[in-house]
Amino acid sequence: MEMTYRQPYRTPAAALALLVHTLFFALLYFGVGWRSEQPQGMVVDIWDALPEAAPASVAEPAPPEPAPVEPPKPVVKEVAAPKPEPVKAEIQLKDKKKPIEKVVEVKKPVEVAKPVPPKVTETMKAEQAAKAEMERVRAERAAAEAAQAAANGRVVDEFVAKIVAKIRRNIVLPPDVPDNAKAEFDVTLLPGGSVLSTKLARSSGHVAYDSAVERAILKSQPLPLPTDVSLFKRFRDLHLGFKPVE
Amino acid sequence: MEVTQDLSFITLIGNASVLVQLVMGLLLLVSLLSWWYIFQKMFAVRLTLKQSVIFEQAFWSHDDLDVLYRNALSSRENAGSLERIFAAGFEEFTKLKRKSGMDVSAVMDGTRRAMRATYQREMDHLESHLSFLATVGSVSPYVGLFGTVWGIMNAFRGLANVGQATLAHVAPGIAEALVATAMGLFAAIPAVVAYNRYSHEIDRLSTRFESFMEEFSNVLQRQP
Numbered sequence: 001m002e003m004t005y006r007q008p009y010r011t012p013a014a015a016l017a018l019l020v021h022t023l024f025f026a027l028l029y030f031g032v033g034w035r036s037e038q039p040q041g042m043v044v045d046i047w048d049a050l051p052e053a054a055p056a057s058v059a060e061p062a063p064p065e066p067a068p069v070e071p072p073k074p075v076v077k078e079v080a081a082p083k084p085e086p087v088k089a090e091i092q093l094k095d096k097k098k099p100i101e102k103v104v105e106v107k108k109p110v111e112v113a114k115p116v117p118p119k120v121t122e123t124m125k126a127e128q129a130a131k132a133e134m135e136r137v138r139a140e141r142a143a144a145e146a147a148q149a150a151a152n153g154r155v156v157d158e159f160v161a162k163i164v165a166k167i168r169r170n171i172v173l174p175p176d177v178p179d180n181a182k183a184e185f186d187v188t189l190l191p192g193g194s195v196l197s198t199k200l201a202r203s204s205g206h207v208a209y210d211s212a213v214e215r216a217i218l219k220s221q222p223l224p225l226p227t228d229v230s231l232f233k234r235f236r237d238l239h240l241g242f243k244p245v246e
Numbered sequence: 247m248e249v250t251q252d253l254s255f256i257t258l259i260g261n262a263s264v265l266v267q268l269v270m271g272l273l274l275l276v277s278l279l280s281w282w283y284i285f286q287k288m289f290a291v292r293l294t295l296k297q298s299v300i301f302e303q304a305f306w307s308h309d310d311l312d313v314l315y316r317n318a319l320s321s322r323e324n325a326g327s328l329e330r331i332f333a334a335g336f337e338e339f340t341k342l343k344r345k346s347g348m349d350v351s352a353v354m355d356g357t358r359r360a361m362r363a364t365y366q367r368e369m370d371h372l373e374s375h376l377s378f379l380a381t382v383g384s385v386s387p388y389v390g391l392f393g394t395v396w397g398i399m400n401a402f403r404g405l406a407n408v409g410q411a412t413l414a415h416v417a418p419g420i421a422e423a424l425v426a427t428a429m430g431l432f433a434a435i436p437a438v439v440a441y442n443r444y445s446h447e448i449d450r451l452s453t454r455f456e457s458f459m460e461e462f463s464n465v466l467q468r469q470p
Binding site: 007009010012013014016017018020021024025028029 | 255256274277278279281282283284285286288289290293432
């Protein structure tokens, strides 16, 4: 007696099997990222305000046209939203300034923002305010750079003094050296503070003193250097002068 | 040998050698099939269990076996295994009973044989594809391992041509090869679990069918 078996669950079973595999591979593909590369550090600049004035000042003589390209940053779009009255636009801009502050931007946002064309209803007042803002940001940047340079200079001076002091401690003074004898050396350093070469730039006139200074320089290795590696280039070639009495 | 930086899943599979890719494809196919059977078995076992419970309730609450037999015949396509065993037994019993001159034990023997035949057929149907699951469970790790060994061999052969051997030269190859083992295990583990589970459930069902057959024989023997 032959029996026929109904198998109504074939198709659902196949669908479920496919679903299981799809889920598993989706999990593997999206959930697991085996990557051997290190994540790249991102350099950011902290800006008080977005430099939206840059395109306006560049394209100032051109008559305002409808923007064909959508501006990349939503903040800019909000500022440039159609405003019928100029006075209101200014108020709007002032209001917007608060949230714009401390926007973290990828470096060189000025170049990024340049292709943005001028907006239809940007008033002269808004432009001027934005330009003033831009000037202020530039000035602040320049000031910050100057301060940084000054700080670097201080560090360099400090470490040159440390180097000279260390060498001076190692000088064994020969007898009968006149007080005004001054030996000048060109010292070339390696990163890490070891001395690559020393060259007598100007003799003190007292040969024993010259060689005593040279020995002291070599004995003082490694010379103290700042931990900031970027400053090393200012220590690569040093010109140092030594007198028996300072 | 190129040192890949990106070890994402797709690149791992894409960069593997042809044989390893074949092994992976085979394992994927086997895994799909075994999951198909797993779900089929799941539905089948569940359905059979449900139908058995319903039929046993009906059997013990009805005194009239003729009604049950007619029900079983009318719903032959939808009948459960237990219902079919009952129908085969009852049919044989009535046929033998009509023939005069047969003693009770001969009638009961014939009925039992008829029921046992149907029972064997039902069990065969329930157990179909279970052996496939067992085979997948035991073999697919080896197949995956074979792919892995082959891939690692290739990775080390590539290393022989490189003057300065670093871990970075072999690591991607080994990672590629290990995907094959992972896929073998992925196919094997559910198959083993499903095999154990379903063979146990089918065992229980068969015990149930056998005890029903004994009880039904007793009921028939009491029939006038």
